[in-house]
Amino acid sequence: MRNDIELDAIIEDYLQGKLTAAEAEAFDKLRANDPVIDHKVVAHKVFMDAIKQYGKVLSLKEQMDRAHAGIDVASLSEQLKPHPSFIVNMWRKNKSAMAIAASFILLTIFSIYSIQHNTLQNGTYEVMRREITNIKNNQNKLVRTINSSPKVEKGHVNAAKFGGTGFALTANGYLCTNYHVVRDADSVYVQNNKGESFKVKVVYRDPQYDIAILKIIDESFTPLSAIPYKLKKNSIGMGENVYTLGYPKDDAVLGEGYISSKTGHVGDTTQYQVSIPINPGNSGGPLLDNYGNIIGVITAKENQVDGATFAIKSKYILEALSAIPQDSLGKKVVFAKKNPLQGLNRTKQIDRIENYVYMIKVYN
Amino acid sequence: MSNKLSDSVPTDREVVLGILNNSEDALNKLYVGYFPMILQFIINNNGDEDDAKDVYQEAIIILYNKIKSGDFELSSKLKTYIYSVCRRIWLKKLAQQSKKTNNVADFEDVVSVEVDLEYHEEKDLQFEKMGAALENLGEPCKTIIQDFYINNLSMQDICEKFGYTNTDNAKTQKYKCLQRLKKLFFQS
Numbered sequence: 337m338r339n340d341i342e343l344d345a346i347i348e349d350y351l352q353g354k355l356t357a358a359e360a361e362a363f364d365k366l367r368a369n370d371p372v373i374d375h376k377v378v379a380h381k382v383f384m385d386a387i388k389q390y391g392k393v394l395s396l397k398e399q400m401d402r403a404h405a406g407i408d409v410a411s412l413s414e415q416l417k418p419h420p421s422f423i424v425n426m427w428r429k430n431k432s433a434m435a436i437a438a439s440f441i442l443l444t445i446f447s448i449y450s451i452q453h454n455t456l457q458n459g460t461y462e463v464m465r466r467e468i469t470n471i472k473n474n475q476n477k478l479v480r481t482i483n484s485s486p487k488v489e490k491g492h493v494n495a496a497k498f499g500g501t502g503f504a505l506t507a508n509g510y511l512c513t514n515y516h517v518v519r520d521a522d523s524v525y526v527q528n529n530k531g532e533s534f535k536v537k538v539v540y541r542d543p544q545y546d547i548a549i550l551k552i553i554d555e556s557f558t559p560l561s562a563i564p565y566k567l568k569k570n571s572i573g574m575g576e577n578v579y580t581l582g583y584p585k586d587d588a589v590l591g592e593g594y595i596s597s598k599t600g601h602v603g604d605t606t607q608y609q610v611s612i613p614i615n616p617g618n619s620g621g622p623l624l625d626n627y628g629n630i631i632g633v634i635t636a637k638e639n640q641v642d643g644a645t646f647a648i649k650s651k652y653i654l655e656a657l658s659a660i661p662q663d664s665l666g667k668k669v670v671f672a673k674k675n676p677l678q679g680l681n682r683t684k685q686i687d688r689i690e691n692y693v694y695m696i697k698v699y700n
Numbered sequence: 701m702s703n704k705l706s707d708s709v710p711t712d713r714e715v716v717l718g719i720l721n722n723s724e725d726a727l728n729k730l731y732v733g734y735f736p737m738i739l740q741f742i743i744n745n746n747g748d749e750d751d752a753k754d755v756y757q758e759a760i761i762i763l764y765n766k767i768k769s770g771d772f773e774l775s776s777k778l779k780t781y782i783y784s785v786c787r788r789i790w791l792k793k794l795a796q797q798s799k800k801t802n803n804v805a806d807f808e809d810v811v812s813v814e815v816d817l818e819y820h821e822e823k824d825l826q827f828e829k830m831g832a833a834l835e836n837l838g839e840p841c842k843t844i845i846q847d848f849y850i851n852n853l854s855m856q857d858i859c860e861k862f863g864y865t866n867t868d869n870a871k872t873q874k875y876k877c878l879q880r881l882k883k884l885f886f887q888s
Contacts, residue, residue: 340875341871341872341875344875344878345871379882379886380882383882383885383886384849386826386829386830386885387830387845387849387850388849388850389823389826389827389830390826390827390830390831390834390850391846391849391850391851393761393827394850396727396760396761396764397757397761399724399727399728400727400731400757400760402728403727403728403731403732404731404735404753404757406728406732407732407735409739409749409753410749412735412736412739413739413743413749413752416736416739416740416743416744417743417744
């Protein structure tokens with residue numbers, strides 16, 4: 337009994353490394369020689385490990401219980417427990433699936449919206465020539481005044497069927513207007529701001545860019561003084577202030593606005609979109625920038641969108657001019673190198689330009 | 701929902717270093733930090749608060765032992781690890797109670813923890829055995845053994861605490877207790 341207790345104590349000390357080197361060596365020998373003692377050592381080691389581990393886990397559990405006591409479990413579980421409502425549960429369980437579904441729906445809506453948005457401009461393109469016959473009867477009085485006017489004795493006295501605007505390209509009587517203004521025309525006359533009418537011939541038609549070049553062939557026409565404005569070859573930027581002069585009625589009307597887009601109807605790169613108020617009769621009118629350069633030709637507007645007017649870029653006037661055969665052009669069209677309007681204020685500019693903008697009257 | 705956990709949760713590194721250095725504070729923070737996640741998981745899957753506590757504590761013990769064993773490598777976030785362990789334990793418990801275990805409502809990512817759990821089960825069995833053996837041992841043996849082996853009291857202290865006339869008596873008593881305990885432990 338006593339020996340067993342002593343042996344046990346020695347084994348314990350041995351396992352804990354408390355024996356001196358000599359004692360440990362002696363004990364190792366004893367272990368090697370006596371399998372019973374060796375077995376006791378191994379068993380004791382297993383047991384000691386187990387009880388140490390037991391102690392550790394126990395203290396860990398105690399510590400966790402202390403931490404647990406600090407948590408307000410009741411209110412937490414109130415927050416986190418399954419919601420009595422079926423819908424909320426459904427939401428919590430299928431959150432990710434629903435999120436995916438929702439984003440898919442959103443994406444679909446956006447794509448449909450953008451497709452519709454892209455096609456919004458379809459079929460709402462409205463050219464701005466004036467149908468005069470519709471109001472002919474109402475304008476008898478006006479026609480009479482014109483008839484009695486001494487200035488128009490040489491002019492065509494019948495009311496025109498269509499009206500538009502055009503502007504002089506050269507001093508010898510070349511004018512520019514829209515193709516759609518003079519389309520189907522039997523005869524075309526132009527009238528200047530003093531009310532004088534001249535017969536013109538259509539010398540060039542370009543349906544693609546909607547440009548027509550006219551030449552005054554009337555005998556009463558005396559060549560103009562030098563053209564005050566200049567054709568701009570390069571395109572200009574968005575936001576540039578522009579104005580136009582046109583004949584939506586029988587007197588010239590000024591319209592003022594700005595370039596709102598570098599492309600026209602459905603992204604047409606041959607046109608600008610201009611925010612400018614125009615009316616039937618403005619078609620073919622010159623679009624000028626602040627410096628008096630012609631940057632385009634008013635051609636149409638979007639009838640379902642506010643303030644969307646389209647103007648053909650001036651570059652295409654130059655192309656049209658260069659496409660005219662030399663013999664039909666007669667004398668080469670020339671442009672002022674220096675722009676005499678630059679630096680003048682708007683009123684002065686208009687004063688000069690007015691004489692070069694014509695009302696186009698089309699009969700068929 | 702997991703964003704409720706974001707405050708007061710220590711970083712993974714803090715926890716590992718804290719546990720390696722026996723920091724009680726780190727363990728507390730860890731415990732408090734991730735408990736709501738497990739509570740949510742358990743009470744949404746046929747369990748109650750007590751189940752959550754048991755499962756969670758088991759998972760923390762597993763993590764603790766793993767860190768203490770020294771070969772711990774962070775292959776995933778601690779949060780994911782704890783969640784995965786709890787999930788595995790709880791599924792096992794549900795299976796034992798023959799409740800349906802399909803269609804578990806998950807709240808976090810899951811990593812594989814089978815190896816760690818197997819190892820833990822072995823240890824846990826030993827723990828249970830030791831607990832049972834100590835219970836069967838009866839007083840005063842249980843307290844003497846606990847004081848000596850777990851609380852690391854000296855024979856002198858035990859002698860005074862239990863009123864033995866000398867340490868030899870105490871040693872004899874301890875020896876007898878230990879023999880009985882060993883018998884109980886190894887036989888069960």
